Amino acid sequence: xxxxxxxxxxxxxxxxxxxxxxxxxxxxxxxxxxxxxxxxxxxxxxxxxxxxxxxxxxxxxxxxxxxxxxxxxxxxxxxxxxxxxxxxxxxxxxxxxxxxxxxxxxxxxxxxxxxxxx
Amino acid sequence: xxxxxxxxxxxxxxxxxxxxxxxxxxxxxxxxxxxxxxxxxxxxxxxxxxxxxxxxxxxxxxxxxxxxxxxxxxxxxxxxxxxxxxxxxxxxxxxxxxxxxxxxxxxxxxxxxxxxxxxxxxxxxxxxxxxxxxxxxxxxxxxxxxxxxxxxxxxxxxxxxxxxxxxxxxxxxxxxxxxxxxxxxxxxxxxxxxxxxxxxxxxxxxxxxxxxxxxxxxxxxxxxxxxxxxxxxxxxxxxxxxxxxxxxxxxxxxxxxxxxxxxxxxxxxxxxxxxxxxxxxxxxxxxxxxxxxxxxxxxxxxxxxxxxxxxxxxxxxxxxxxxxxxxxxxxxxxxxxxxxxxxxxxxxxxxxxxxxxxxxxxxxxxxxxxxxxxxxxxxxxxxxxxxxxxxxxxxxxxxxxxxxxxxxxxxxxxxxxxxxxxxxxxxxxxxxxxxxxxxxxxxxxxxxxxxxxxxxxxxxxxxxxxxxxxxxxxxxxxxxxxxxxxxxxxxxxxx
Numbered sequence: 329x330x331x332x333x334x335x336x337x338x339x340x341x342x343x344x345x346x347x348x349x350x351x352x353x354x355x356x357x358x359x360x361x362x363x364x365x366x367x368x369x370x371x372x373x374x375x376x377x378x379x380x381x382x383x384x385x386x387x388x389x390x391x392x393x394x395x396x397x398x399x400x401x402x403x404x405x406x407x408x409x410x411x412x413x414x415x416x417x418x419x420x421x422x423x424x425x426x427x428x429x430x431x432x433x434x435x436x437x438x439x440x441x442x443x444x445x446x
Numbered sequence: 447x448x449x450x451x452x453x454x455x456x457x458x459x460x461x462x463x464x465x466x467x468x469x470x471x472x473x474x475x476x477x478x479x480x481x482x483x484x485x486x487x488x489x490x491x492x493x494x495x496x497x498x499x500x501x502x503x504x505x506x507x508x509x510x511x512x513x514x515x516x517x518x519x520x521x522x523x524x525x526x527x528x529x530x531x532x533x534x535x536x537x538x539x540x541x542x543x544x545x546x547x548x549x550x551x552x553x554x555x556x557x558x559x560x561x562x563x564x565x566x567x568x569x570x571x572x573x574x575x576x577x578x579x580x581x582x583x584x585x586x587x588x589x590x591x592x593x594x595x596x597x598x599x600x601x602x603x604x605x606x607x608x609x610x611x612x613x614x615x616x617x618x619x620x621x622x623x624x625x626x627x628x629x630x631x632x633x634x635x636x637x638x639x640x641x642x643x644x645x646x647x648x649x650x651x652x653x654x655x656x657x658x659x660x661x662x663x664x665x666x667x668x669x670x671x672x673x674x675x676x677x678x679x680x681x682x683x684x685x686x687x688x689x690x691x692x693x694x695x696x697x698x699x700x701x702x703x704x705x706x707x708x709x710x711x712x713x714x715x716x717x718x719x720x721x722x723x724x725x726x727x728x729x730x731x732x733x734x735x736x737x738x739x740x741x742x743x744x745x746x747x748x749x750x751x752x753x754x755x756x757x758x759x760x761x762x763x764x765x766x767x768x769x770x771x772x773x774x775x776x777x778x779x780x781x782x783x784x785x786x787x788x789x790x791x792x793x794x795x796x797x798x799x800x801x802x803x804x805x806x807x808x809x810x811x812x813x814x815x816x817x818x819x820x821x822x823x824x825x826x827x828x829x830x831x832x833x834x835x836x837x838x839x840x841x842x843x844x845x846x847x848x849x850x851x852x853x854x855x856x857x858x859x860x861x862x863x864x865x866x867x868x869x870x871x872x873x874x875x876x877x878x879x880x881x882x883x884x885x886x887x888x889x890x891x892x893x894x895x896x897x898x899x900x901x902x903x904x905x906x907x908x909x910x911x912x913x914x915x916x917x918x919x920x921x922x923x924x925x926x927x928x929x930x931x932x933x934x935x936x937x938x939x940x941x
Contacts, residue, residue, distance in 0.1 A: 347628075354621060363617060371624045378631040406634070409583055413627060416590045420620055423594060427601060427613050434606045443610055 339380040346373035360431065360438045364424045371417045375410045382406030450496070454509040454522040457493040457532055458575045460486050465567035472560025479563045480547045487543050487570065491536040498529040498930060506937075508580070516580070517641035523580030526934035527784065530927075531577040531707055534788050538699050538795050539570045541909035545799055546692045548905045549806055553690055554602070562602055568595035569696055573704045582630050582716065583640045585708065586623065589672065593619045596701055600689045611684035618681040622671030629664030632657055633716070642715045649717070659726050665712045666728055673705030675732075675769055676739030679762045683746075686758035691802025694754060698761045698798060699791040706768045706787060713772065714938040723775050732773035737867045739766030744874035748881075752811050754801050756878060757794065760837065763871060764790045770864060771852050779855020780935045781928070786848035788927055789836065789920065793845060796833035796913035800826050803902045803910060813882055817889030822900050825907055827886050829914035834879035836917035839872045844921040 334341060346369055353366025387402035432438055464486035471478050501507060501524060509522040524532070543566065550562055572592025579585050597619065601612035634640055636657055637648040652658050667678075674682040682702070686694050713722050713729065723729045743763030750756035768790065771783020803826045804810055804819065820827045836843035839850075849868060856864035901907060920927055 351621070354617060360613065367617065367620050367624075370621065371627075374624050374628045374631065377628065378634075381631065381635050406631075409631075409634075412583075412587055416587065416594075416623075419594055420590070420616070423598060424613070424616055424620075427597075427609055427616065430601070431609045431613065434609060 340377065343373050343377040343380070346370075346376065349373075358440045360428050360440060360443075363440070364421060364428070367424070368417065368421060371413070371420075375413045375417070378406050378413070379410045450500075452509070453493050453497055453500075454507055454524050454578050455511065457490050457497065457536075458571055458578060460490050460493070461567045461574065462571035465564050465571060468564040468567060469560060472564075476556070476559055479560050480543075483543050483546075483563045483567060484540070486567065487536060487540045490570075490574065491533075491540050494529065494532040494536045497524055498533055501526055501529045502930070502933075517639045517644040520584050521580040521641055521643075522578045523643070524578055525937055526930055527707070527710065527938065528577050530784070530788070530930045530934055531704070532574060533930075534703070534791050535570065535573050535577065535700055538695065538791050538913075539566075541795070541799075541912060542566075542692045542695045545695075545802070545906050545909040548903050549692055549802055550690065552806060555604070558602060558604075562599075565595045565599050565602065566692075566696070568592065569599065569701070573700055576704050577707055580642050581640050582633065582642055582645065585711070586626055586630055589626065589704075589708065590623055592701065592704070593623060593672070596697060599693045599696070600685045602693075603688060603690050605688065607684070608688045611681075611688045615681045615685040618671050618678070622668040622678075624668075625664045625671075626668035629661045629668060632661035632664065642711065645716050646718065653718075653721055653725055662712070662717060662722070662726060662728060665716075666709065666732070669705050669708040669712065670735075671705075672702070673709060673765055673769065674702050674762060675765060676735055676742055676762060679739070679743070679765075682762055683755055683758045686761060687752060687754040691754075691798055691805060694757070694798040694802070695795045698758065699795040702761065702765050703768070703787045703791060706765065706772065706783075709769065710772055710784075710938065713775075719775055719939055729773045729775050733770055733861065733864060736766040736768075736770035736773060737864055739763060740770065740867055740871040741874070744871055744878070748874065748878045750878075751813055753804070753813050753816070753882065754798070754811060756813065756882070757797050757801060760797075760875065760878070761790075761794060763875065764794065764837070767849070767852060767868070767871070770868070771848075771855060774852075774855045774859045774861065774864070775939070776855045776858045777935055777939060777941065778851050778858050780938065781931055782848050782851030782853075782855050784931050784934060785851060785927055786845075788931075789844040789848045789917075792913050792916045792920070793833040793836040793843075796829055796910060796917065797837070799906070799910045799913065800830040800833070803906055806902055806906065807900060813885055814889075816882070816885050819885075820887040823902070824899060825901055826910060829910045830886065831883055832914040833917050834883060836921070838876045838879055842918070842921045844917050844924065846921060847924045 350366050350370030354363050357363055382403040384400055384402050387400040388398040390401040390404040464482055468479055506525040511520040569592045572588045575588030576585055597612050597616045600615055601608050636652055639645055671678045686697050740763050743759050747756050747759035768783050768786050771779045836845035839845040853865045853868050
């Protein structure tokens with residue numbers, strides 16, 4: 329594996345690194361808030377991957393303007409998919425945080441180890 | 447008629463629109479929420495019946511959302527399998543909603559009634575959306591819709607443990623859907639399309655490349671979490687046993703089955719049967735996991751003392767039967783697997799409704815406390831017995847036929863070991879259900895004063911009775927579900 333391979337695909341490498349950080353945080357951290365942060369990093373890395381697929385260097389926004397000739401347009405579909413993904417992710421985070429408030433009210437702790445013991 | 451052409455979208459939109467109307471209606475008249483929920487699901491049920499009839503008459507229905515032609519626009523595809531799932535979902539949901547009224551009036555604070563029905567409609571609408579869509583990204587969005595509503599419905603019980611159970615379900619489920627989205631974006635990256643039929647054509651030149659294998663792995667793992675396939679089932683026992691009983695029915699009978707549906711679509715519509723059995727052997731791996739699920743789920747169920755927790759572990763075992771049938775990828779095996787989706791939905795739905803009825807009347811959850819129930823609640827106890835027989839697979843109940851087809855499929859595929867696992871699983875199922883039946887009918891009376899019948903109100907008894915009779919009727923007249931399942935399998939396997 330040479331250095332060029334890493335540099336050309338650096339956006340994918342960053343996505344992979346973020347994905348692994350997110351997955352690790354979600355699984356390994358004991359604090360429920362940190363778990364949700366991990367989940368957010370995980371889903372953001374997937375969305376970042378998806379949005380970076382659609383971009384082309386030097387591509388124009390995919391809107392036809394009369395009289396302007398453009399060779400390359402960027403693909404608009406990944407951006408719309410990512411918008412939907414962001415909405416889903418926000419709903420999920422909102423609900424998870426509401427749940428965490430309830431858990432804290434009931435148990436007085438956010439530590440997963442203590443919560444499992446009851 | 448003009449509207450008939452729009453039925454594929456209407457079956458999804460009627461419950462979803464009801465979900466949007468519900469909070470507004472709840473502010474004005476809280477009593478109207480229950481009729482609105484019942485009516486909208488009933489309309490959806492009727493539409494599903496029409497869809498099945500028209501699929502059987504004229505083949506697959508393709509509906510172009512907003513008039514955009516596929517693969518650019520979103521396409522809804524109703525084939526035999528989708529129509530079959532629509533009927534299953536709307537049938538069980540209708541009975542659950544009817545059952546809900548009395549149950550939640552007692553078990554939920556009145557302020558939460560509106561929210562309960564709103565979320566229930568969202569779950570049902572989301573599940574129907576998953577089964578009718580022909581677009582992979584659309585499938586992901588609807589998966590998230592019903593998942594988030596399901597997490598909230600687990601938490602709505604308001605008990606301490608419910609919040610933890612919901613949180614665990616949420617963590618697992620959210621990781622699963624993130625992996626699904628990653629798998630979808632891999633497929634999109636190499637083919638530039640999201641339409642399932644279009645994908646299956648454009649993917650063929652890419653078979654053998656590592657990116658396709660990675661995408662398949664992400665999709666299968668993601669949907670396996672949703673299906674609660676062993677060893678990813680850890681969220682299920684808590685969530686299914688702590689939730690309110692009507693919600694347990696929705697989760698155990700339908701939500702995990704929709705995950706299994708997504709696995710079927712991934713394996714057989716997006717990819718080819720030859721690819722998943724030979725090039726990348728996903729199907730053999732799934733058969734072994736499913737066999738492990740059957741045995742381990744049953745063993746855990748035997749060791750439970752709480753009735754609903756036992757039923758939840760039984761779901762882990764029985765989703766194993768469904769996935770085993772699918773992953774065998776033979777005609778008989780898949781017929782058994784898909785038929786078991788319907789049979790298990792009826793039997794497990796009935797069992798959870800009975801468990802709910804027992805909690806409603808007596809507040810008892812421990813199996814050893816259920817003594818004398820055969821006298822006290824004779825109809826509930828009889829329904830429990832009938833559906834338990836169907837779970838064990840005793841002829842002529844419905845469960846017998848799905849297990850029969852599964853066994854034949856295992857032998858057809860040359861997997862004798864799986865046939866043995868299926869039989870052993872049935873024996874273990876008999877162990878834990880007969881234990882409960884023994885306590886209900888022959889257990890020693892602890893409280894002598896509790897004699898005379900004391901049944902739940904008819905609004906709860908009728909759904910229980912319908913499902914219990916269904917377990918028998920769809921066993922005797924097994925040709926009715928088979929007339930939809932068999933063509934569905936032939937379409938999926940391309941024979």
